[in-house]
Amino acid sequence: MGQEISTPNDTKNEDIKGVNKKNLKGNNGKGDPKENNLQMSKKIVQNSFNNSKLRPGMFIQNSNVVFNEQYKGIKILGKGSFGEVILSRDKHTGHEYAIKVISKKHVKRKTDKQSLLREVELLKMLDHINIMKLYEFFEDNNYYYLVSDVYSGGELFDEIISRKRFYEVDAARIIKQILSGITYMHKNNVVHRDLKPENILLETKNKEDMIIKIIDFGLSTHFEYSKKMKDKIGTAYYIAPDVLHGTYDEKCDIWSCGVILYILLSGCPPFNGSNEYDILKKVETGKYTFDLPQFKKISDKAKDLIRKMLMYTSAVRISARDALEHEWIKLMTSKDNVNIDIPSLELSITNIRQFQSTQKLAQAALLYMGSKLTTIDETKELTKIFKRMDKNGDGQLDRNELIIGYKELLKLKGEDTSDLDNAAIEYEVDQILSSIDLDQNGYIEYSEFLTVAIDRKLLLSTERLEKAFKLFDKDGSGKISANELAQLFGLSDVGSDCWKTVLKEVDQNNDGEIDFKEFRDMLVKMCNY
Template sequence: MPPLFMLLLSSTAASFFDCPVETVESRRQGRNRGRRRRWARTMGQCYGKNVSVSEDGGARTSVNGAGEIVPATPARKSRSGATTPLYTYGGGAAWPSPYPQGSASPLPVGVSPSPARSTPRRFFGRPFPPPSPAKHIKAALAKRQGLPKPKDGPVPEDGTGEGERPLDKSFGYSKNFGAKYELGKEVGRGHFGHTCLATAKKGEIKGQLVAVKIISKAKMTTPVSIEDVRREVKILKALSGHKNLVKFYEACEDTINVYIVMELCDGGELLERILSRGGRYTEEDAKAIVVQILSVVAFCHLQGVVHRDLKPENFLFATKDECADMKLIDFGLSDFIKPDERLNDIVGSAYYVAPEVLHRSYSTEADIWSVGVITYILLCGCRPFWARTESGIFRSVLRADPNFVDSPWPDVSPEAKDFVKRLLNKDYRKRMTAAQALTHPWLRDLQQKIPLDIVIYRLVKSYLRATPLRRSTLKALSKALTEDELFYMRLQFKLLKPTRDGCISLENFRTALLQNATEAMRESRVLDILNALEPLSYTRMDFEEFCAAAISPYHLEALDGWEQIASTAFEFFEREGNRVISVEELAQDLNLPPTAYSMLKDWIRPEDGKLSVLGYTRYLHGVTIRSSNARHR
């Protein structure tokens, strides 16, 4: 059973019975139920301001006797890569995009995620109820879960239909589960199966208690549901070597079930620890939690795995000790993601879902948003985005700003507030990465180990492909970096292990990546990015050029001192890189059509034909021209 305040969007087979062993048991004994309800009510009183969120619009979710919200079910990613709009009303109106006006959309050129800004009105001048952001999900319910459509009969237990081939439910896992493990009591039950304790009867873990997810094959009624289980096992098996990951032992099967055997974490959920502390953590204690979360998330992202369901319920403590390590669990919604790939299926938990997920174009940055929501809760005990319906929650995520005014935020340090704000930026490009967040001033005093950041490889790849003008602007920007940003750059450069003369080459990038490689990295084809760094085979890069190559203007734009940084950078650019440039040349450099010439004229100083301060900053940010009449089909 999902926790009280969670609205689970997923319908994947492995996600419906993801309750941790110790949590279900404690619920059966009646512990923490009252505290959960009181805390859920308290959290609902602190939410994003400045937006009026309609609570009666769209489809409501049903609420059962325990006050729990029944989950909606998402659509799965289109294998063809096609996307559809999230908030459309009839043929036109849609909710506005969360991305700043004039910024590049994450969607392909010619695709508008939210083409209009108004909702039709009734004769009485009152707006129609806003369309439910989850309405489109219902159309995919039958396809994913195998639920019967209207006027259809029930789905056969074996997943077959008239004129259809039977589904292949053979996974190739070990068939001798009964000989290896002795099942204990059931401690959790979901839509697709249940969770049990078990004792290992042989092997290296003989005599140890383990947790076993038992997934019923009878519930796997579609190819998608079968693939969900197969992918979860593959990810659990491929990811290894991090202390904050739940340990996977093996997967077994018989004709009835699939069994996923993992280590037993008996220290309880992070959610339970929050409740036991009255709903929030002190800053110092929150730091220790956030560092562990960021560390394992950075590891997953380096391996090319996006979790997509980060929340306090999915972090368990290894033991009941107050200083026990946390373990990330439940990869039922996770997926492998290739470099530069973007996903478009809406999955996750409503309160933690990122804006770009609702717009069906996202990558690993969606996990960072979820970390920001968790950190917000740790520091104040309230959700940053709240509403009574799923549609209201989604609108709050897209349009509302988190509340940093009410208590206890006046007593929270400026560094902590800046940290949360940089994770909860609605423009995903401006969010810190997990590795970068570990170097933020708020966490720096903990002196934790900083992991290799995969975004460095992507940025260097773009730099090597950039035009001379682009490189010149980035070099000027790198000379204006703040000490905080240089701290992060020095650590990443050090991880590449430069030679004695302080330079790096392709071999340094390759060695650093291979030292961190797991089977997951090979599955997600992260190593393919090394092919794009091939120009470094013939040259070397010192720290100064590395800073220019690995810098992200979007990350700097999120800083409070961005205007000063841009002004200082332009002074360097004026002295070393600014030159006469025509509108046509600038448009060609930016890959823009002639229709953009009128806009680009404002970027060039008429007196000398060089980029102005405005032109320099706009050039750094980049421009995407797309038709305002474009629609998803």
């Protein structure tokens, strides 16, 4: 993790949608006021529930999980100043995770705890193929636990040490993924502030198809485009001069990307020194060169992107989105369309077409299972399909990408699309978008895509259904109550009686709660499985 840096020079209330104002008076001003108020209350909660936005982060709550009951520790993957990372196996599903165990002895300062909780909150809201995924967060009397995927490829830093330097095409593939993650973060008003090779992990040991994951959001924060940040934090080699000056914006991340690209292509940092003070003095000048012998064979286009990333003044520094569109990135990654397994493609298209549900509870359960109970190996082919459709590389699918990508996938699948006019394709895509855009932001996020495209047989295994049921069944009673449902959806201020209309669609025996069989039947019916 980076740190606070000392520079060389430092010594109206809205109407509720769906509720007719006339209803405030009852039936034209007549009728029982209590009955009218109850009916209005039911409409309010039904509308609030139906319009609630589903995101994977809603399932990451400070739960009452007991580590030794849920997980079996296998081995220590690494140690740090705050704790250690343990390779652990879920006792119920058999899946393996990397669990960061942080001793509360080392999180005594208020600022340290705030940093940890802020990191958790940010990871809850970020859903991107190149950003680490947080599955669970819990604590006991002595430790905090953060559960994430196991990224077996190690740090990008170690890969740089091993290779010395990268070919341009490999460097472009890596920097494109970093920029994709940063584009997504900046779009969601999140700035990382400590990008460096140590905070970028390789998903697997597969060197031919490297997928990177941005980690360590301890120094990250929300930002506003109209306001400058002032905290002097980061890591010496990668920190931007505007951060040292104490007035900067989200483009401090772009400077760090420029430094990383320079290192990938040359094996050396652009701002070097024998100690941190000397490094920061060079960063503060912003002066660097391409005089190293390694750069003699590097293309002018690659150098051009580095220059644009390392512009001294933030206002003229290239944005993450524009960097993704840079000529060098496009040229180097133009042939990156990977081979897609046709049977997997056929199954995913069938699943996407069949996904139709207006039940928010069923959607939430499936999103949890698709985003939190699947492994890297299980989603490998779907990840390829998603990347194939993500034409601009920002980690989301917009309507235009869906139209273009859907046509391509149908052709790959062997379907004759010549008889389908654009209007027919667009209509089908609009139906798909409205069905699977669970957070209603106009884009298909990575987890949303996995949720609807994944093999239903795989997803609806007994072990996964049981774990999903336990998420909703907070008190472990074996049934999901109205209050538990309200808590999960963040609508706990609404009276529990009003949730009966929500439960009724699933509650087969009319006991006012949902048991495991009713829960399972709901999902099987929704998935046509």
